[in-house]
Structure formats: C-alpha cells, structure tokens
Amino acid sequence: MSQRPAVLGNEAVQAHAGQVTVDLSAITDNVGRLRRLSRSSHFMAVVKGNGYGHGLVSAARAALDGGADWLGVAQLAEAIALREAGIAEPILAWLYLASADNEMIERAVASGIDLSVGSVEQLRAVAGASRRQGRRAEIHLELDSGLSRGGARLEDWPELVEATKQLERQNVLHSRGAWTHLAWADVPAHSANSASVLDFERAVHEAHMAGLGPLTRHVASSANILDRPDLHFDMVRAGLAMYGLSPADHINPAAFGLRPAxxxxxxxxxxxxxxxxxxxxxxxxxxxxxxxxxxxxxxxxxxxxxxxxxxxxxxxxxxxxxxxxxxxxxxxxxxxxxxxxxxxxxxxxxxxxxxxxxxxxxxxxxxxxxxxxxxxxxxxxxxxxxxxxxx
Missing domain, CATH: 2.40.37.10 (Lyase, Ornithine Decarboxylase; Chain A, domain 1)
Incomplete structure (x- = not known):
C-alpha cells in the first residue's frame, strides 16, 4: 500500500527528510532571563512570522511560561489564531490594510485584540469595526520616530490624537498604549536614537495633555533590552533574543545566557x-x-x-x-x-x-x-x- 501524503494547507506533500527541532525550554528560559534584565512592568514576546519559524502557538505558550505577559504579532490572522488556540493574554497586532481588512479588523476587535493605529484612516477603520461589534476597541498609538515605516509622523500626531480623543469620548475605543520602533535600535550609541526617543516622549506628553491615557509606553526591542536599559519605559518587546539569536552585530547571546531554540x-x-x-x-x-x-x-x-x-x-x-x-x-x-x-x-x-x-x-x-x-x-x-x- 502506498503512503498517503500529509496535507499542508491546500497542498499534498510527502514526508520530508529534513526536520526542525524546537526546544521550547530554550524559549522559556530566554524569556525568563530577558525579563529579569528588563526594568519594565510588562514584557511583550513577539511571535510574528509563525514565531520566527518556531511555531506560532508553541512559541507563544513557551514565552508566556517564561514570564511574558503580552504577545505581539504583525498580521491580524496570527493574533486571531492565538485567540482560537485558547490564549487569553493581551495581544497587539500592527499590520493591516485599513481600506480592505474590515472583516479581519472586526474579528480582531471581537476577539479582544489590541490594534496599533498610526493614521487617522486606520483609526476610523478600527472605530467602524468597534461600532459594528458593539465592543470598545483597545488601541496603541504608533509614532514614526524615524524608521519611515508604520506610524504617524510627528507633524501628523496632533491630528491623530485629537481624532482619538473624540472617539474615546464616544466610548468607541480606548487608547491603551503608545509605541515606536527605532531605526537604529541595533546601534545603541547612535545619536538618532536619542532624538527619536525625545520625539516619542514629546508625542506621549501631547497625548496625555489631550486627556488620553495613561498610556503603556514601549520602545525597546531585543537589542535595547540588552544594551539600553534607559529605553525600557513601561514595556519591552523581545523578538530575536527570546529565540536565542543575536539582535545586533555587537551582541553575543551566549554572554547573556541565551541559547538558540x-x-x-x-x-x-x-x-x-x-x-x-x-x-x-x-x-x-x-x-x-x-x-x-x-x-x-x-x-x-x-x-x-x-x-x-x-x-x-x-x-x-x-x-x-x-x-x-x-x-x-x-x-x-x-x-x-x-x-x-x-x-x-x-x-x-x-x-x-x-x-x-x-x-x-x-x-x-x-x-x-x-x-x-x-x-x-x-x-x-x-x-x-x-x-x-x-x-
């Protein structure tokens, strides 16, 4: 009798000779070590990209066992998959198309997933989903502090804050956090980091003055957990380091007791x-x-x-x-x-x-x-x- 092929998505594939072994205890131990190095109250384990290839749900659970109290993903589908797997901890998702992902945004809001908002267009999309679901959405305002990727530029920040304030008054949504990602996070002494953090602090101050908050502030990614404790704020976000890999050329993971998983x-x-x-x-x-x-x-x-x-x-x-x-x-x-x-x-x-x-x-x-x-x-x-x- 011939061997039946395994099914992967819509494709039938034969058993493959290669194998990926994931040591979940390494993820748990790495998160524990990173958490002890952090000065923050909260710790986000980033499990985007199928947990950096380690497996979305398995990596998430291992990270939570190590002390993470937040999970971070890029795609809404990843966040929803975590909820469907029974994970109840807070999850932030940050990459979606406001003009086309209405169904997924609604599912995310219904599932209690926090959404990053970096433009008024995204804010309105989330607010619309919130109204249709009859559930107040939780958002994190994202500042573009120099990466020129996601988030609102500093000159557009006041408009985003004002629109958020109006929607909060209507109890449509709630701003839970504010965040940015540094363009030079892996070069700790780069002068642009200080300038970016000053812009971020200014933006958070403007949001607080407008009546938003208190906002959970998060800036530091893996490299800065290890090399810039002054950037830890209220929450840190660990990606590569929690899997035991180097987040920057100057960092040897083993020196911090981290090991590949x-x-x-x-x-x-x-x-x-x-x-x-x-x-x-x-x-x-x-x-x-x-x-x-x-x-x-x-x-x-x-x-x-x-x-x-x-x-x-x-x-x-x-x-x-x-x-x-x-x-x-x-x-x-x-x-x-x-x-x-x-x-x-x-x-x-x-x-x-x-x-x-x-x-x-x-x-x-x-x-x-x-x-x-x-x-x-x-x-x-x-x-x-x-x-x-x-x-």
Missing amino acids: LTVTAPLVLVKRVPAGTGVSYEHRAMTHESRFLGLVPLGYADGIPKGISGHRLVKVGGELKPVIGKVCMDQFMVDLGPEAGGISVGDTVELFGDPSTGAASADMWGEAISSHGDEIINRIAPRLVRRYRA
Missing part, C-alpha cells in the same frame, strides 16, 4: 568518493583538487537554504563542521567530507545549524555567510520541514 537536521542520503578534477553541482563552480568524499544533503533553496552558503564551513557531520561545496540546488546540496570519509556514512545526521555550544554552526553564522543575519535564516525555513517540539 531551533535546530535543523537532515540525513545524508548519499556518500561517494570522487577523484581530483571533479566538478561539483551546476556550472562546476567548485572543483576537487584531490580525491574527496562528498555527502548529499536532501535540502535546498526550496527549503530555505540560501545559495550563498556555498564554500562556507557551516554543516556539522561526523562531529565537526564541514564546508558546503558547489551550488545549492532546489532540493539538495553537497558537503565536502574531506579526503577520507572518517566513518561517515549514508543515514548519518547532518546538523545545518543549532546551538553553537554543541559544536554546531548557529543561524547567526549562516546569516553572516550570506551578508545578512540569523533572523533571515530561521525565517527562510520552509513549512514542509516537519517541526518537532521538546519541552
């Missing part, structure tokens, strides 16, 4: 000896200069493995890091095992990245290899790789 592995499906002068993978961009043993790993760029890792010693097999050789293909890549196989054989586990304290490469090391960061690596990993969890 995610490990990616796959079996070697083929080991072969090739002679000197053998071209490896497409276009023969890699050539063997002596007899070598090569190992075939059944993961590729369709699984989120970046092509830029070619030539880098990043893959742990046989107890040590080995270099990727040749171009990464859609579903597979080759590892240079050396002039001798050293006992490595088909079926042996290849650890792509995980906890560097075990001798594995970290996702941050992979990010550096492609001139990026670990967050891009962990968020690339495809859903078709099975997630397995351990407490």
Whole structure:
C-alpha cells in the first residue's frame, strides 16, 4: 500500500527528510532571563512570522511560561489564531490594510485584540469595526520616530490624537498604549536614537495633555533590552533574543545566557568518493583538487537554504563542521567530507545549524555567510520541514 501524503494547507506533500527541532525550554528560559534584565512592568514576546519559524502557538505558550505577559504579532490572522488556540493574554497586532481588512479588523476587535493605529484612516477603520461589534476597541498609538515605516509622523500626531480623543469620548475605543520602533535600535550609541526617543516622549506628553491615557509606553526591542536599559519605559518587546539569536552585530547571546531554540537536521542520503578534477553541482563552480568524499544533503533553496552558503564551513557531520561545496540546488546540496570519509556514512545526521555550544554552526553564522543575519535564516525555513517540539 502506498503512503498517503500529509496535507499542508491546500497542498499534498510527502514526508520530508529534513526536520526542525524546537526546544521550547530554550524559549522559556530566554524569556525568563530577558525579563529579569528588563526594568519594565510588562514584557511583550513577539511571535510574528509563525514565531520566527518556531511555531506560532508553541512559541507563544513557551514565552508566556517564561514570564511574558503580552504577545505581539504583525498580521491580524496570527493574533486571531492565538485567540482560537485558547490564549487569553493581551495581544497587539500592527499590520493591516485599513481600506480592505474590515472583516479581519472586526474579528480582531471581537476577539479582544489590541490594534496599533498610526493614521487617522486606520483609526476610523478600527472605530467602524468597534461600532459594528458593539465592543470598545483597545488601541496603541504608533509614532514614526524615524524608521519611515508604520506610524504617524510627528507633524501628523496632533491630528491623530485629537481624532482619538473624540472617539474615546464616544466610548468607541480606548487608547491603551503608545509605541515606536527605532531605526537604529541595533546601534545603541547612535545619536538618532536619542532624538527619536525625545520625539516619542514629546508625542506621549501631547497625548496625555489631550486627556488620553495613561498610556503603556514601549520602545525597546531585543537589542535595547540588552544594551539600553534607559529605553525600557513601561514595556519591552523581545523578538530575536527570546529565540536565542543575536539582535545586533555587537551582541553575543551566549554572554547573556541565551541559547538558540531551533535546530535543523537532515540525513545524508548519499556518500561517494570522487577523484581530483571533479566538478561539483551546476556550472562546476567548485572543483576537487584531490580525491574527496562528498555527502548529499536532501535540502535546498526550496527549503530555505540560501545559495550563498556555498564554500562556507557551516554543516556539522561526523562531529565537526564541514564546508558546503558547489551550488545549492532546489532540493539538495553537497558537503565536502574531506579526503577520507572518517566513518561517515549514508543515514548519518547532518546538523545545518543549532546551538553553537554543541559544536554546531548557529543561524547567526549562516546569516553572516550570506551578508545578512540569523533572523533571515530561521525565517527562510520552509513549512514542509516537519517541526518537532521538546519541552
């Protein structure tokens, strides 16, 4: 009898050789450590992007076990999924289209999800949903303090505050928080940070003078939890650091007792000896200069493995890091095992990245290899790789 395919969304997929292991205790422990470093009364665990690839609901629950009392997501669907999973703690969602997401906004309001508001248009959309649901919406006013992304610019802030005040008087909504995201959060000494925080404090003061609040103020993301305690205000937001990755080039997570929660592995499906002068993978961009043993790993760029890792010693097999050789293909890549196989054989586990304290490469090391960061690596990993969890 043939094996029935697993179902993923609307797609049928066969069981995949690659595996993602998530250590939930690492998330819980990391949040606990970060919470102890925080001077804030509240701690938001950011679980957007399917919990940075770790699993939305599982990561959220692990973070709450570690002491988080808020959850943060980008998409409304993520926030609603958390509610449907039975999570009752406060949730903030901040990315939605005011002119088109009316149904989702209504569902969010009905589910008691806080919404970020950075424009009068968004405010009106939330207010409309609130009226239709017959439930007062909770909002956080967002200031664009220099990132030029979400939020109202300082010159538009008074209009947003006035419109919010009018709707609060009508008991349509309630402003619970005020927040911003620093453009130079990962460069703590940058002068723009001080200027941005001054703008934020001015904006909050204007809101308070207009009668809004008290507002829960939050500015600090992962890097600033670790390097700028003066920016902690009433709540901090932890993303990368709670997953054990570096939120900035100058920060070593291990120095703060943080450890990665995610490990990616796959079996070697083929080991072969090739002679000197053998071209490896497409276009023969890699050539063997002596007899070598090569190992075939059944993961590729369709699984989120970046092509830029070619030539880098990043893959742990046989107890040590080995270099990727040749171009990464859609579903597979080759590892240079050396002039001798050293006992490595088909079926042996290849650890792509995980906890560097075990001798594995970290996702941050992979990010550096492609001139990026670990967050891009962990968020690339495809859903078709099975997630397995351990407490």
